[in-house]
Amino acid sequence: MKLQYDEGIKTYLEVIVAETDLRTSQLNYYNSLFAVLASKLDVERALGTIALN
Numbered sequence: 001m002k003l004q005y006d007e008g009i010k011t012y013l014e015v016i017v018a019e020t021d022l023r024t025s026q027l028n029y030y031n032s033l034f035a036v037l038a039s040k041l042d043v044e045r046a047l048g049t050i051a052l053n
Contacts, residue, residue, distance in 0.1 A: 004010040044050040
């Protein structure tokens, strides 16, 4: 996208929107990863297989 902007193919607004979409996707990924790990911890706690120090 940045290369297309540099060549005059895309507008600055399109670059900003694409960067915002990328950051939103990354944030959604990390939120999903956290949810999976939290759920795994809940399962281990329910099964009594988690070691608490």
